[in-house]
Amino acid sequence: MNAPSMLEVSGLTKRFGGLVAVKDIGFAVNSGEILGLIGPNGSGKSTAMKAIIGIEKPNSGSVKVDGVEVAGWPSHRIARLGVGMVFQHSRPLQRQTVLENITLALLQDSLLHVFHNRATEEQARRIADRVGLTPVLDRLPSTLPFADLRRMEVAKAIARDPKVVLVDEPFAGLTSKETGTFAALIRELRDSGHAILLVDHNVKSVAALADRVFAMYVGERIAEGTVEEVMRDETVRRVYLGGKLETAARKEASFADRATPFLEVEKLNVFYGKAQALEDVSLHVHKGEFVSVVGLNGAGKTTLFNAISGMVPYSGEIRREGHALAGQSAAAIARGGIVQSPEGRDLFTEMTVRENLDMGGQHLEAAEAKERIEWLFDLFPILRTRQKQSAGTLSGGEQQMLTIARSLMMNPDLLILDEPTLGLAPVILEQISKALEKLRQTTPITVLLGEQNVTFALPHADRVYVLEHARIVWEGEPARFASEIGAEYL
């Protein structure tokens, strides 16, 4: 077993401006082996994968494919050398059939290649057969079920028999039955000698497939080994589950609006084309309550919040104080006091901190706005010192604080926080965490928090919902979380 690895990565670093997305990462994958690259949202795993195939140019480090140094090459050359990538989202050629889409992947990268070749088409048929697409060869991609579209992406990626196959979130959007067949397909690829890198959020989703797992967190390696070893690893447990939980949950019975909760979501269903993003989701939030929705990336949290904010069409019902919100525009819902602080922050980056806050307080009287800004500066002291700086120059944590502060300027009845911890270092999380705790104790505000970071989501929560593959799978007090469902979270 001393054969050189098919894929060998060492010292890989990728920076975006001041943000180090991938920091000195190194691993190796042999042919006939599956390595699971895992990490929570914003951990840099996708960036690492893109740097391997050259979509992102690494700032430093080495990427060797079958012994050839490819770091810094453009992606088409790396692909030609023998790397295929299965994209999570792709835009296939909509006016061409499945067969033609696969044929595309087999074409030469030459401007002189102007005649269609029957042999290429035959080859495409064989590849389609291998991934199980033969029955739908002549259909257009837009008429295919989602699982078949994923197969087509696999067919394209393996068309030229690459040595290394990268798969981005292999099971996102698939039902559990489809997941099984898809896993079998990936296993078959491994057994035929490909070196495979699976990128996913947690150990659990790749456990059944991966021979080894490499775990990342905020750009750095935190653990590596077999599935069992990584699941036992202390750092991994802390990142995904947090340390000892100290919760201060208030009993649900203590809220005054027991009969008609402030916000009720009933049997909510949302589709994006063919993929079901939410399935029969029901939940409620009482006035003054702090509710966390915990779920991995892609579980449907953002979709849920966007539905509540009136930004995506849905079936089912969403009621505020007993009245249906359906039919109201997103702007009307926000003015009515349901304010969403979006994932990814969406600040006006060219404007100063102060101007961003003023934007949020547009509708307030001048005196009231001033008072509110003072209060926010007490809540997030760092923002006071950064007032005149443009928002784009703030660090990630400061931007997050500003996003929350801007939402609070709108004086919300219900504040929806979508993944505020995205890509933030632990020390920053603590600051935001403190501010949320202060908010909870000193104001009557109602909060609905969406998080994949359990450590962050549980301490403040009165109640917790767990969202998984578009469905609510658990509801309860934070204290029961670790014992009842925590293991699912590694």
Next chain:
Amino acid sequence: MKKQLSTLHVLLISAVIVAVTAVLPFFVSGYILGLLTVAFYFGVFAMAWDLLFGFAGEVNFGPTFLIGVGAYTAGILDNLYQPPIIVCLIAGTLAAIVAGVALALPALRLRGPYFGLVTLVAVLILSNFVVVAAGLTGGEIGLTVPDVITFDANTNYWLALGFMAVSGAILYFLSRSPLGLILQASGQDPVQTGALGFNVSKHKLAAFIVSAFFSGLAGALMVFYFGVASVGTFVDVTVAVQIIVAAVIGGRRTIIGGVLGAVFLIGANEALRPVGDLATFIVSAIALVVVLLFPSGFLGLLSRLRGEA
């Protein structure tokens, strides 16, 4: 089923239409022939543009930059030295390609609307240059060339028709070839196309060169048809807009739709001449309606009707 017509079928049908069109000089007036001659050159402009927009996914707001460089280079050369016309045509075509590459190399590095903006600015620079360098280009008055290919309206008509037919056949063939497939993929999802092993910039640049070749050659030919080159006919932004409208209402991603669009635009403008200035307004309104209601254009509409039948 909604199966697309095969390349061979389309070429055959087009050949029949071209053959029928070729006998028109025996039946219609020289005036109509003149209109159609211009429409055919216009059709080539629109087809060359569609290769970039419909396939490479790049909106070139400056088709007249390529056309103008081709036309003026050919015209100025003829004016100064009177070499054989064929030399002027070749020079014009080459100049359009060189100018096209000089423009595309930096512009293709930009993403989104910036490519379009750069091409738009190129048109403005060219039309300014023509005005400023009046000694060479004839400026705002226009450049009169001493030679024309022929004075015979029929010959001019056949030349334009033949040129359009050959250009259309080549461009259509390219669009349906493996190159066209890669080009479409590059336009639709450049990141994934790169990861599939295709040099996206190379393919887009090649498309730009092909587009520049046909635009430049058509521009140069048109100069020797009109006997005069002016900013208003070859360079102006309004001409560019008309070419784009012709391609879009004819049918995006169809190549040959551009000819339909061009004939329609020029025909409609002419038919509405009695209403004076209102003609432009009415044609624009029709174009707007087509784009809004049938974004896939005449040919798209046609294939939809066929699919439902």
